[in-house]
Amino acid sequence: VNSPGAEIRQRGRPRDADIDARVLTAARELLAEAGFAGATIQAIAQRAGVQPPAIYRRWANRVQLVEECVFPGLSEVAVLPTGDLEADLRRFIAAYREALAQPHAMAALPALVAAYQATPDARMRPERGFRSARPQFRAILEAAPAGQVDAALDPEDLFDLLLGAVLCRTFILSVGVRAGAPDRTVELLLRAMRPS
Amino acid sequence: VNSPGAEIRQRGRPRDADIDARVLTAARELLAEAGFAGATIQAIAQRAGVQPPAIYRRWANRVQLVEECVFPGLSEVAVLPTGDLEADLRRFIAAYREALAQPHAMAALPALVAAYQATPDARMRPERGFRSARPQFRAILEAAPAGQVDAALDPEDLFDLLLGAVLCRTFILSVGVRAGAPDRTVELLLRAMRPS
Numbered sequence: 001v002n003s004p005g006a007e008i009r010q011r012g013r014p015r016d017a018d019i020d021a022r023v024l025t026a027a028r029e030l031l032a033e034a035g036f037a038g039a040t041i042q043a044i045a046q047r048a049g050v051q052p053p054a055i056y057r058r059w060a061n062r063v064q065l066v067e068e069c070v071f072p073g074l075s076e077v078a079v080l081p082t083g084d085l086e087a088d089l090r091r092f093i094a095a096y097r098e099a100l101a102q103p104h105a106m107a108a109l110p111a112l113v114a115a116y117q118a119t120p121d122a123r124m125r126p127e128r129g130f131r132s133a134r135p136q137f138r139a140i141l142e143a144a145p146a147g148q149v150d151a152a153l154d155p156e157d158l159f160d161l162l163l164g165a166v167l168c169r170t171f172i173l174s175v176g177v178r179a180g181a182p183d184r185t186v187e188l189l190l191r192a193m194r195p196s
Numbered sequence: 197v198n199s200p201g202a203e204i205r206q207r208g209r210p211r212d213a214d215i216d217a218r219v220l221t222a223a224r225e226l227l228a229e230a231g232f233a234g235a236t237i238q239a240i241a242q243r244a245g246v247q248p249p250a251i252y253r254r255w256a257n258r259v260q261l262v263e264e265c266v267f268p269g270l271s272e273v274a275v276l277p278t279g280d281l282e283a284d285l286r287r288f289i290a291a292y293r294e295a296l297a298q299p300h301a302m303a304a305l306p307a308l309v310a311a312y313q314a315t316p317d318a319r320m321r322p323e324r325g326f327r328s329a330r331p332q333f334r335a336i337l338e339a340a341p342a343g344q345v346d347a348a349l350d351p352e353d354l355f356d357l358l359l360g361a362v363l364c365r366t367f368i369l370s371v372g373v374r375a376g377a378p379d380r381t382v383e384l385l386l387r388a389m390r391p392s
Contacts, residue, residue, distance in 0.1 A: 035310075117367075164364035172309075191390070
């Protein structure tokens, strides 16, 4: 089953989805346990019980595999708007931080950014994930009562501000540990949104 | 001169400062040219014309050496307040981004954050650098005319918001390239600061 020939013959069969899932699970576990440095293709293949070529047929390189471990989880941050802007923002930020704080995501994201720095052509890739929570953020703003969000502001700019605050609080410890920080992020965002 | 014995005998002499400077220059060049992965102690020592032990006597490990390559440059962001809050913030953000965008800093920062993730005990270290621009930011707020900055707000929270926006725009490409983004960061910060 693990020879390349057998793998190729099985393309498109249900078995493939099973291999995908096993590889992604093994990669997430290794990221959490041993960091990006420990999550090599060889180690992932061994834990998933497949041969490395089976991984390379699905992902061009380790970075692409790790991206698929991390970004779908971030895009699943689903907070339905209730019309209570402050409460919605608070829930949105909490859900986003929780997704980022998954051990495999915490280990992978700085390493991914470092990999993008090393290969500038690849630098657009993280956007697939970061962008995906934007529609949910826009929906929260749209559901807010009149007079709370200045219609002249670009929701994308507000999301950028939120993203920066969340990433900073997640990855820079002395920012993250200050008491009440998420509440104050929400307060500052609300102030920035208010009509003049 | 390059034998460990010779090095030890020279401790405290002017020669030491010269070695420090050569090692830091070599490390910055290698970070810019070959990234964090290429800036090994061995390669830095070779370029600086010293033996690796001479480096290890000064810095306990590569991470500490790279920190000293990067963080003093960030703390040198010196923008004297003029009392024009909007203009001062614009200059502060531009200077901070320029310091971050130095090739050696761009290469080193994601790798440092990744290293901190891998060794949680070390995670407080980047704060030495990130914190150092805070007094200058507070001075800008203090110089602003009355009525522009809500005295009830904590300047540290406002700085965190600015830091997140700047880091995001520097390291996440699709955020950074949107036209007029720095201006809009300043606008949103001003709105967040305004007294209620």
